[in-house]
Amino acid sequence: MNICIIGAGHVGLVTGACFADLGHRVTCLDNNRQKIQSLKRGAIPIYEPGLEELAHRNSRLGRLRFSDKFAESVNEAEVIFIAVGTPPKETGEADLTYVENVARQIATAMRSYKLVVEKSTVPVETGEWIKRTIQAYKKRQVPFDVGSNPEFLREGSAVQDFMHPDRIVIGVESQRAKNLLMELYKPLKVPIVVTDIKSAELIKHASNSFLATKISFINAIAMICEQVGADVLKVSEGMGMDRRIGPSFLSAGVGYGGSCFPKDIDAFIHIAGKSGYDFQLLKAVREINEAQKRRLVQKIEKALWILNDKTIGVLGLAFKPDTDDMRNAPAIDIIAMLQQAGAKVKAYDPQAIPLAKTLLKDVQFCQAPYEVARRSDALVVLTEWNEFKELDFVRIKKLLRQPVVADGRNIYDPKKLEQLGFRYIGVGR
Secondary structure (H helix, E strand, O other), X not given: OEEEEEOOOHHHHHHHHHHHHOOOEEEEEOOOHHHHHHHHOOOOOOOOOOHHHHHHHHHHOOOEEEEOOHHHHHHXXXXXXXXXOOOEOOOOOEOXXXXXXXXXXXXXXXXXXXEEEEOOOOOOOHHHXXXXXXXXXXXXXXXXXXXXXXXXXXXXXXXXXXXXOOOEEXXXXXXXXXXXXXXXXXXXXXXXXXXXXXXXXXXXXXXXXXXXXXXXXXXXXXXXXXXXXXXXXXXXXXXXXXXXXXXXXXXXXXXXXXXXXHHHHHHHHHHHHHHOOOOHHHHHHHHHHHHHHHHHHHHHHHHHOXXXXXEEEEEOOOOOOOOOOOOOOHHHHHHHHHHHXXXXXXXXXXXXXXXXXXXXXXXXXXXXXXXXXXXXXXXXXXXXXXXXXXXXXXXXHHHOOOOEEEEOOOOOOHHHHHHOOOEEEOOOO
C-alpha cells in the first residue's frame, strides 16, 4: 500500500520505517527541509535502537523515502498518517495548531479518496475537528475518511513495540476505512481492537494515565517504606506477582518523564475538566511525581549538610535508558534544584550529552562515569543505563571526595555499597 506519514519526528520515523519493512511504500513528509535533506543522506536525527538499520535498509530497497513536497506526497498515498507534534499549552491543553494546519493542507491538495489517520496523541473529539476542517477546505468533491490509530511506542524499544505490539487500536467510521487499516496491519498477526474514533482517542490517554498512576502509586508506597523501614523493591515484587497487578511500571524512583506521560497527564486532566469531571486522581499522580524530584534533592542535602559550593556528579540525563530524549527528563529539574542551592554539577550520559548541552547551563559534561566521580561530593544516578550497573565502586570511592551515592533508580544493592564504606541513598529503601 502507498502510505504518507506527515511528521518526521520520533513517532513518524519509527512508524514509517516499520511500515516500509512490512512491505508498504512509505513517504515520510516534513516541512523542515534541512531535516529531510539530512534524512535523505542517511542521517537519523534521534537515537532509537534498530531504527537506523531499518531506515537504511528500506531506503535502499526503495520502500522508504523522505520528502518536503506536500501535495505530491499526499496524492501518491491512499492512507495518510498525521504524526505531528501536539505540544502542551500553559494550561496543559494540547496545542493542535499543527494538526489543524495539516488537515487544511490535505484538504486543498487531495485529488482522490484518502484515509486520514490520527497517529499523534490528541484529545478526544479531535477526529471530528479534522473531518470538519477537511470538509470545509477541500477544493474538489472527493470522498475521504478520518480514522484514529494511536501509537503505543516506548522510546528505547519503539521498533520492537511496533513489530510485536500487545494490540493495535483503530477507530473508524466506515467499512472502507476499517478494511484499509486491517489490511495495513495484517502482516503483524496481532489482536486488533476496532472501535469508534472517540473511544480510540480515549484509549491512548487512558492507557498512559494508568501507567503513570502505577509509577506514582509505587512512589507513594516508597515514601511509606522509608518512614517504617520497609524495602519498596520487596513490596513491588510481592505486588507484581499478582497477575491482576503485574510487575511493569512498579519501579520506584525519581519519577516519570519523557514526551508522553507528563504531557498526556496534563492534557487528560484538561479534557476531563472540559467534560465536567474534576480528575483529582490524576492531579495527585502529577503532584507525587513532582515531589519525588524534590525529595531526592532534600536527601542529598541532608547527607552533605550544605549544598553550596559542593560538587555533585550526575549519571544519566535522558529521561530513560536507550534514548537520547530529554523532554521532561527528571534530571533537568533535579540539576536546576541542586544549582539553585549553590552546588556545582558534573554530568555524563551515554547518548544525551549533545542535546543536554543545549538545555542545561553551567554543567560540566564528562566523557565517562569515573570522570564524573572525580572530586565530587556525591554521585547521583538519574537514569538506569546498564553501563552504570557495572561500575567499579572500589575505584569510585577513591575518586569521590565523600563516599555518598544517591541511587535515584534503585539499581544498586545498599548492603554491598555500605560494606564498601558508602553512604547509600535510595528510594523507599
